[in-house]
Every structure is written in C-alpha cells, then in structure tokens.
Amino acid sequence: MDAILLLEQxxxxxxxxxxxxxxxxxLTLIFGVMGLINLAHGxxxxxxxxxxxxxxxxxxxxxxxxxxxLTFAAAAGALIEVVIMRQLYHREHxxxxxxxxxxxxxxxxxxxxxxxxxxxxxxxxxIFYGAVNLFGVLQYSRYRLFIIVxxxxxxxxxYLLINKTRIGMRIRAGAADRQMTAAxxxxxxxxxxxxxxxxxxxxxxxxxxxxxxxxxxxxxGEPVLILAFVVVVIGGIGSIRGALxxxxxxxxxxxxxxxxxxxxxxxxxxxxxxxxxxxALSSIAIYLLMIVILVFKPKGLFPAHG
Amino acid sequence: xxxxxxxxxxxxxxxxxxxxxxxxxxxxxxSLATRIAILALAGVGLNIALGLGGMVSFGHAAFFGxxxxxxxxxxxxxxxxxxxxxxxxxxSGSTQMLFIWPIAMLVGAIAAIFIGLLxxxxxxxxxxxxxxxxxxxxxxxxxxxxxxxxxxxxxxxxRNSFPGVNTxxxxxxxxxxxxxxxxxxxxxxxxxxxxxGNALKALRQNxxxxxxxxxxxxxxxxxxxxxxxxxxxxxxxxxxxLNRFVSPTMFSWHTSGQIMIFVILGGIGRLYGPVAGAxxxxxxxxxxxxxxxxxxxxxxxxxxxxxxxxxxxxxGLLCGDKAHD
Numbered sequence: 001m002d003a004i005l006l007l008e009q010x011x012x013x014x015x016x017x018x019x020x021x022x023x024x025x026x027l028t029l030i031f032g033v034m035g036l037i038n039l040a041h042g043x044x045x046x047x048x049x050x051x052x053x054x055x056x057x058x059x060x061x062x063x064x065x066x067x068x069x070l071t072f073a074a075a076a077g078a079l080i081e082v083v084i085m086r087q088l089y090h091r092e093h094x095x096x097x098x099x100x101x102x103x104x105x106x107x108x109x110x111x112x113x114x115x116x117x118x119x120x121x122x123x124x125x126x127i128f129y130g131a132v133n134l135f136g137v138l139q140y141s142r143y144r145l146f147i148i149v150x151x152x153x154x155x156x157x158x159y160l161l162i163n164k165t166r167i168g169m170r171i172r173a174g175a176a177d178r179q180m181t182a183a184x185x186x187x188x189x190x191x192x193x194x195x196x197x198x199x200x201x202x203x204x205x206x207x208x209x210x211x212x213x214x215x216x217x218x219x220x221g222e223p224v225l226i227l228a229f230v231v232v233v234i235g236g237i238g239s240i241r242g243a244l245x246x247x248x249x250x251x252x253x254x255x256x257x258x259x260x261x262x263x264x265x266x267x268x269x270x271x272x273x274x275x276x277x278x279x280a281l282s283s284i285a286i287y288l289l290m291i292v293i294l295v296f297k298p299k300g301l302f303p304a305h306g
Numbered sequence: 307x308x309x310x311x312x313x314x315x316x317x318x319x320x321x322x323x324x325x326x327x328x329x330x331x332x333x334x335x336x337s338l339a340t341r342i343a344i345l346a347l348a349g350v351g352l353n354i355a356l357g358l359g360g361m362v363s364f365g366h367a368a369f370f371g372x373x374x375x376x377x378x379x380x381x382x383x384x385x386x387x388x389x390x391x392x393x394x395x396x397x398s399g400s401t402q403m404l405f406i407w408p409i410a411m412l413v414g415a416i417a418a419i420f421i422g423l424l425x426x427x428x429x430x431x432x433x434x435x436x437x438x439x440x441x442x443x444x445x446x447x448x449x450x451x452x453x454x455x456x457x458x459x460x461x462x463x464x465r466n467s468f469p470g471v472n473t474x475x476x477x478x479x480x481x482x483x484x485x486x487x488x489x490x491x492x493x494x495x496x497x498x499x500x501x502x503g504n505a506l507k508a509l510r511q512n513x514x515x516x517x518x519x520x521x522x523x524x525x526x527x528x529x530x531x532x533x534x535x536x537x538x539x540x541x542x543x544x545x546x547x548l549n550r551f552v553s554p555t556m557f558s559w560h561t562s563g564q565i566m567i568f569v570i571l572g573g574i575g576r577l578y579g580p581v582a583g584a585x586x587x588x589x590x591x592x593x594x595x596x597x598x599x600x601x602x603x604x605x606x607x608x609x610x611x612x613x614x615x616x617x618x619x620x621x622g623l624l625c626g627d628k629a630h631d
Contacts, residue, residue, distance in 0.1 A: 037431055087614055093431055094362045098570055099613040101563045105606030113600050226442055226559065233435045280450040287443035291424060294436055298428045 004138050009259045010252070015144050017251025018151030022206035023224060024231040024243040025158055026199025032175040032238025033195050034089055039100035040080065041203055041228065042221025043107035048073040048204020049211035049220060050111060053120040062125040066208055073204020074197040081196035086189070104222075112218045119215035122208075147209050154202070155244065162240060171195055175238060227254075230290050236300030245301060250286050257282035309625040313578040316585065320346075321484060328477040336476040337548065342581075342588045343483040344544045349568035349580025350490055351537030356566070357575030358503065359530045360510030361426075365437030367561035368421065368444050369414045369535040371554075373542025375448070376410040378460040378552035385463060403468045403482070407543055414539025415532050422531040426524060438559060445557035459553025466547055473547070483544050487581075490537055495577055497533070506530050538565070571612060573619030582620045 027041050051072035056065030080103065088096050128143040162168040173181045174191055182188040207221065214220065231250050235242025262278025269277065281288075293301065320339060327335035348370055355361040383390045383399025390397045400406060425436045449457045465473045473479045497503050505526050508516045513523050546552045555561065564587070572583030590608065594601030616623050 031431070037434070084610070084614070093434060094356070094570075094574075095613050095617075097362065097364065097434060098566065099610055101567075102606040102609035102613065105602045106610070109600045109603035109606065113603065222559075226438070229435055230439060233432060233439075237431055276452060280447050283446040283450045284443040287439045287446075290439050291436065291443075294428055294432065295424055298432060300432075 005259075007135075007138055008140060009255055011140060011144070011148065013252040013255035014248070015148050015151070015251070016255055017248040018148055018155065019206050019210055020224075020227055020231050020251055021155055021244050021247035022151060022202045023228040024235070024247050025155075025240060026202045027228050028232045028235065028238055028240060028243045029171070029175075029195055030199050031232065032240075033171055034085070034192055036085060036088060037093055037096045037100065038085075038199075039097060039225065040103035040107060041199070042225030043104050044073050044077055044200040044203040044221075045207035045224055046107065046111060046218065046221040047076050048201075048207035049122070049216045050115060050120065051204065052208030052211060053122040053216045054115075056122055057120070062123070062212075065122070066205070069204045069208035070201045073207070074201035076204075077200020078193050078197040080200075081193050085196065086192070089192075108218050115218075117218065119217035122212045122216055124212045143212065147213075150209070151206075154205070158202075158240065167194070227286070230286055232300075234290050234293050234300055236302040239300070239302040242300055242302035249289070253289050254282075254286050257285035261285070309576070309578075309621060312621060312624055313581075316578055316581055317488075320581065320585065324477060324480050333476045336480055338588060338592060340476065340480040340483050340548055341545075342584045343480065343487045344541050344548060345565070345568060345588065346581040346584035347483070347487045347490060347544070348538045348541035348565050349572070349584055350487070350494060350577075351534045351539075351541060352565050353534075353569050353575070353577075353580050354494065354497070354537070355531050355534040356569055357579065358498065358510065359506050359527055359534075361527060361531060362434050363425075363437045363531070363534075364434045364559070364562050364566070365421070365439075365441035366535070366538050366565050367557050367559060368437075368441040369418060369538040370542035370545070370561055370565065371441075371444065371448070371552075371556035372414050372417055373410040373539035373544075374546035374552040374556045375454065375460070375542075376413050376539075377406050377466065377543040377546040378462050379454055380406050380409065381462045381464075381466055382454070382460060401464065401466045403466045403473070403543075403547070406466055407540055410539050410543040411536040414535045414542075418532040418535030419528070422528045422535075426527055426531070438562070441557060441559060441562055445554055445559075448554040448557055455553070457554060459551055459555075462546060462550045462552070465550055479548070483548075486540065486544070490540075491577060491581075498577065502526065502529070567609060571609070571619050573621035576619075576621050579619060579621055586620060 023041065023045060027038060030036055030038050030041075048069035052065035052069035054065075055068035056062050059065070084099065084103065088099055124143045128146055130142055131139040132142045132145055134140050134145075162171060170181065170186055170191055173184075173186070174188065174195075178188065210224075211220075227250060231246040232243055233246075234249065235244070235246030261282040262275045265274035265278045265281075268274070297303075320342060324336045324339035327333070327339070348366070351369070352363065352366045355363050355366075380390070380399045381401050384401045385399070388399070390399055421437065421440045425433055425440070428436055448454075454460045465479065467473055468482055471478050471482060473482065498507075505516065505521050509523055509526055517523055542556060545556070568580045568583035568587055570583065571586050572579030572581065587605075590605055591601060594604050598604070612619060
C-alpha cells in the first residue's frame, strides 16, 4: 500500500518536473542566448492556457486548442521580442526585471479585460478521462500520464533541436559568443526572435496542458514562473541540461515533501505540531533546496559558461 | 529646474496637501498621503541597496512584511494579554510604537544579516533570484503557519499608541509617518556623503578596485543591505498600523516589485526618488483606479515607458541627468 502511494507520488513529482522543464527550458534558453531575465515568461504560459481554452470552447476540439496555444504563445513571444525585448538586451538586469514586470501587469490586466475575472474551464478530451492501470497495482490518471509522455517527448525534441540540428548549433553558438556568431554571418536578431518564440511556445504549450488540470485564470503564471526561476537557478542559468535536472529535482522535492514531510516529523514530534510544521516546511522546501545549492555552488549545478 | 527645488516642492506638496484635506474634512486624502509617506520610506530603504550599492534586491517585501508582522504579533499579544515568551526571556506584547519600531527594525536587521550573508555570495541574476527566493520562502511560510492568522492575515484591532499623540486621528498619524520619513531622508543624505557612503558608491562602480585599495566589499555591502532592510522594516511596521491589518500579501513578490517601482519611477539613486515615485504611484492608483478597474494595465504601460525611454524617472525628466557621483 505504502509502496503504491510512493509510486503515485513519484509519478506526480515527475509530472510536475516535466511541466516545469518545459517552462524553464525557454527561460534558460532566453537567458543563455540573449542574457535576458524574462519575468513575463509566466504571462506567455497564461496566454497559452487562455488561447487553448478559448479555441477549445469555440471549436469543441482540445487538439485544436493545443495547437492554438503553441501558435498564439509563439506569436505573442515574437511580437514582444521585436517590439520590446530588443531594446533591453544591452541594458542592466534591473531594467530587464522592471520592463518585464511591467509586461506582466499589462498582460494580466489585458487578459482580465478580455476574458473577465472568472476562471475558464478546459475539459480534457474523452479518451483521457478516468484512470489507467499501471503495473497491475496502481490506478493513475490517464491525463497526467499523457502529460508525462508528451512532456518527455517534447523534452526529447528540444534536445534533438538544440544538439543535432543546424539551427540548434546556431543557438548554442549564440549562447557561447554572440559577437563571434554575428561575425560569422548569422542573422543574430532573427535568431533571437526565433529563440524567444520557441521559449514562448513551450511555455504556452505547458500552460495549455496544465490548464486542463487546474483552472485557467489570470495570474496562473506567477507561481509557476517563480518555480521555473528556482529551477533555472538551481540548474545553472543558460544550461538546458541543468534545467532538466533542476526541474526533476524541484518536482520531486515539492511533491514528496508535501506528501511525506508531516509524516516523517510525526516520528519525532507531537503529531499536531508535526503536521503544522510539516505543512509549513514542505511549502518552502524547494526554496531551502535552492539556497543550499547556491551556498555550495553559487552558479548552479551545471554552470553554462565554464 | 534644479533638483533641490524639485525636492522641496515635492516635500511641501506631501506635507501641505494632507493638512488642506484635514481642514476640508476629507480623511481619505489624509490616509492617502500617509500611504505615500510610508511607501516612500520603504523605497528610501530599498534605494540604499539598489541605488547606492547596486544590489538589485528583489526580496525587500521580506523586510517590509517582517516589520508588519512584528507589529501585528506584538499588538495581538498585548491585546490578548498573552506573554510572547515565558521563562528566562519573558516578554509580553506591546502597543507602544516607541517599543515596537526598534523591535521591528531589530528583527528586520537579523533577517537581513542572515539573508545578506548568503545572498551576497552571489551576484547579478543569481542575487536577484536568491533574494526573491528568500522572500517567497517567508511568504509561503506565513501562509501555511496558522498561529498568526495564516492566509487570512492578522488584524490589529486598535492602532498602536505613541506618547502624547492620538494615533487614531488620521492627521496625527500622518505627522508621525512624515516625521519619520523626513528624519530618514536627512539620515540617508548624511550617509550618502560619508566615508561609508562613498565606499558603497565606489563598490557599485568597481568592486575589484575598491578591494584593491583595502576596503572589504562584503562588510560594506552587508552593512548597506542591513540598513536598507531596517528602514524597509520600519516602513512595514507603519504600514501595518495604517491598515490595522497584516497579511501574507506584504511578503508577496508584487510588493517587492512595487517598492522597486517607487524607486524607478522617481529616479534611481536619487535621495528623493522614492518620494517622487511613491507620489506618482499612489496618485496613479487613485486617479486611474477611479476611472477604470484595469488601472494596472496603464501602470504597466507607464512603467514600461519609463524603463525604455525615461531612465532617470520623474526627477531625471524634470531636472536632467544626474551629476556624476
């Protein structure tokens, strides 16, 4: 029984980790290649979820909604990059933080204006209703399993794109040395727009996927954004591999902490107090993890530039 | 316009407007001015780390909230007649501002020493993110720890008292906040031009060179970070008294962002920047807020415009570039 519960928790942790990776991958790419802190990444996640919900409601097809989330988020990302971000690449981090904070305000309030304050609901398609039997012992939500599979598939695609294609080579070159890459005749500004749109599409896609489990509402991107930043910082800013490791680590620590910390503390402390302390500690576990890692490795687990 | 004149104009506006409101019996505007004074104070605190020291702290909400919670917790213990600690360190709550402020600043300082020691090991983006993480940590802790209201927050039933002043009367409470703001501004202006302030400003420009002339960067930065946190904690304490309510929102990263906005709207690194910024922000909120529900949309546009095109903020726009320091 306990082993089954643990297995379920591990799968939930994996699911959270995979989703975080999709968001963090874009964030870390944008930082690695352009040197830009993008707080508005959570807004792109929200835009993806809203696009999916709106199109799915209008057309009745979840799959069309999913496509819409990719398209809309990528388009919004490209637009934001061309109009605003380009002016920020050479600015200090402080300016980037503030400008993208302003973008969050604009996107959130703009969305509230368009869609109202009430959450939208996004139904999962019929084939994902109910549970699937895993290993003969565990009943696990089909949709969550679908998220894990499609997330892993996307992660694989990102890996192949970055490491095995010409465009990926250019992106890596851009991250390693911008000026040299530009000197070799690569259209850097086009590359930047592309990377930004790619990151935005990933964020929007994960927003749409998660939107079916949770509700689609204004402000949904912010908790996720901060988690994604924790992931990126733990993994080492600019490193895709670091983002993957960090995302899985954060997903597991958060899920398992919430599941088991109160129980573990009960062995040592008075049960009521242990529950309170356990709940409080598990809600901050990932931040503790991040702080411990940064104290020992100030540049994260996999520093991108040496 | 010279910066000095503008500063005087801003201060006179901040002091005279609430008295006018008081005479025509509009307590709402008095409390609006009180909010401006308190938030400006929080901004003045952040400006020491951000403007003078170049430390982009995205977690000053932690100190703002700590100040608020210290106030709320002390007051609730005093009003319920429960001792805060028993045993050797016996201590009861208090509703006396003169007692609460130093405690709020002390707790803020202890938190800042701890956060600063760990965060200052990193720099750049990592510093921004780790300060954010600390604030988030306290935010989630305050939500999930049920003793002091948890997610619902903690009401302060009666505004804390100050000897010889009726703090329940808006204009009198405003005068307390305003006096603190003025005193702090004076203190910071002295600090800026002191040896310490010069070392701090030099550190912002080139850490290696400062270390080469024999000044330890960490000590100076940590001291500045702690002073900055203490001022912000004091502002948090006043803010709690103004609303007679503290909640985890005080710790949220939006609060950190807002305090940063005061500094930037006014003009970063300028003594009166946060004052100008807080006046602009609160007036925007009040004016736009009465006109449209979606006022933050326009605030976002304004902020974006300031960051992209008017980097000196309001003071920079009116007075031109800052002289090199």
